[in-house]
Amino acid sequence: xxxxxxxxxxxxxxxxxxxxxxxxxxxxxxxxxxxxxxxxxxxxxxxxxxxxxxxxxxxxxxxxxxxxxxxxxxxxxxxxxxxxxxxxxxxxxxxxxxxxxxxxxxxxxxxxxxxxxxxxxxxxxxxxxxxxxxxxxxxxxxxxxxxxxxx
Amino acid sequence: xxxxxxxxxxxxxxxxxxxxxxxxxxxxxxxxxxxxxxxxxxxxxxxxxxxxxxxxxxxxxxxxxxxxxxxxxxxxxxxxxxxxxxxxxxxxxxxxxxxxxxxxxxxxxxxxxxxxxxxxxxxxxxxxxxxxxxxxxxxxxxxxxxxxxxxxxxxxxxxxxxxxxxxxx
Numbered sequence: 001x002x003x004x005x006x007x008x009x010x011x012x013x014x015x016x017x018x019x020x021x022x023x024x025x026x027x028x029x030x031x032x033x034x035x036x037x038x039x040x041x042x043x044x045x046x047x048x049x050x051x052x053x054x055x056x057x058x059x060x061x062x063x064x065x066x067x068x069x070x071x072x073x074x075x076x077x078x079x080x081x082x083x084x085x086x087x088x089x090x091x092x093x094x095x096x097x098x099x100x101x102x103x104x105x106x107x108x109x110x111x112x113x114x115x116x117x118x119x120x121x122x123x124x125x126x127x128x129x130x131x132x133x134x135x136x137x138x139x140x141x142x143x144x145x146x147x148x149x150x151x
Numbered sequence: 152x153x154x155x156x157x158x159x160x161x162x163x164x165x166x167x168x169x170x171x172x173x174x175x176x177x178x179x180x181x182x183x184x185x186x187x188x189x190x191x192x193x194x195x196x197x198x199x200x201x202x203x204x205x206x207x208x209x210x211x212x213x214x215x216x217x218x219x220x221x222x223x224x225x226x227x228x229x230x231x232x233x234x235x236x237x238x239x240x241x242x243x244x245x246x247x248x249x250x251x252x253x254x255x256x257x258x259x260x261x262x263x264x265x266x267x268x269x270x271x272x273x274x275x276x277x278x279x280x281x282x283x284x285x286x287x288x289x290x291x292x293x294x295x296x297x298x299x300x301x302x303x304x305x306x307x308x309x310x311x312x313x314x315x316x317x318x319x320x
Contacts, residue, residue, distance in 0.1 A: 091201050097249075098167075101259060106169045107176070108206035110214075117232030118317070124235060125175075128209055132258035133247050135209060137239045139232050146175040150184070 041073045050081055097130060104130035107150075109143060125149055168192045171203040213238050224273030230298070233310075237272050237299040268305050270297050276309050278320050295320075 004011050045056060053075050059065055060073055098104040111123030121139035125146050128135050138149040168190055170176040176192070185192055195202035217234040226234075244264040246252040256264040270276075277292045285291065295309035301319055309318050 091199075091204075104167045104169060106203065106205040108171055108203055108210065109173055109175055110210050113231060115228040115231060118229055119232060121232050124232065126206055126209060126213075128206055129255075129259065130169075130205070132255045133250060134243050134255040134259040135239050137213075137236060139236070143173075143175040147178060147180045147184075150181070 041075055042078065044068065044073075045075075045078065050078075050084065099131065101129055101131045101134075106130060109140070109146060111140075111143075169195070169203060169205070171195050171200065171206075209242075212242065216242075220272045224296075226273065233298045233308075234272065240300050241266075241269070268300070270307065272297065272299075276307065276320075278309060278318070 041056070044060075045051060048056065048059070051059070056075075057073060060068055096104075106128045107126065109123055109125045113122050116122060117139065119139060119141075121141055123140040123143060124137050125140060126135060126137050127150075140146065140149065168176075168185070170192060171194070177194075181192075184190070200207050213235050216238040217231055220234045220238065221228065221230060243255045243259075244266060246254055250258060254264055256262075274297050276295045276297045278295050279292055280289065293311065295311050295318065297307055298310045298317070299308040300306070301308055307320050309320055310316075311318055
């Protein structure tokens with residue numbers, strides 16, 4: 001890597017593409033062409049504040065901006081974006097239905113409701129029979145009362 | 152009461168309780184009861200209410216109806232529990248698409264539910280005062296507000312706005 005002596009410092013002419021949070025992106029004019037395609041994609045990804053793959057492809061492919069080279073894009077996994085964008089896969093629909101009453105009972109405690117009811121309850125526990133879809137609801141003042149209701 | 156304990160006497164098939172890993176369902180008391188009644192319980196992983204979607208969807212239905220009910224009447228928010236309780240009653244007696252438009256109550260009791268006694272939540276109700284509880288000059292009726300159905304019997308739970316008390320009729 002070359003450097004130009006300016007005053008008491010050597011200013012680097014090369015480029016660094018930052019993969020970590022703290023690594024800086026220093027690129028001199030014309031140096032972009034020297035960087036391999038994958039790194040360049042990453043550089044633009046970072047310059048555009050972590051734009052998504054699709055967005056970058058549109059910006060690049062349709063020539064919407066000036067100053068971006070026309071060479072191909074090469075996307076790679078970028079660790080910081082995993083930390084920032086990690087999502088859960090949506091759950092598949094399904095599960096077995098019960099064939100008989102009370103074979104499967106779904107249950108949940110709802111609350112805390114901040115407004116006390118007339119009977120001073122803040123929660124309710126619901127039991128739903130999977131086969132008949134019959135619902136029972138019992139109101140609770142404390143979550144610990146669930147057991148008494150369940151009995 | 153759901154009475155799973157009693158029902159288990161005649162009901163010998165495998166029963167499963169689907170719960171959401173909440174601490175309230177995982178106590179030692181519960182585990183003993185599960186074993187005693189041979190109930191298998193299936194916990195979902197923590198913070199995934201989606202896996203307990205069945206109940207959560209019902210909660211949504213109940214709370215949505217509760218909001219509509221309370222906005223339609225002159226009650227304050229403290230009536231939420233009454234409204235939810237009242238909602239549950241017609242929900243069990245309304246057709247459900249997964250049941251091919253049968254009603255839950257029909258499947259549960261093998262009997263067609265009757266809706267002849269249904270009333271509108273928050274409507275005025277005039278309650279007859281028995282002879283023993285009034286003098287000759289007192290009015291023979293009291294004005295109350297209907298809040299819910301009484302379990303088991305064809306009776307009503309009413310709210311007396313003057314005494315701020317619940318009464319049954």
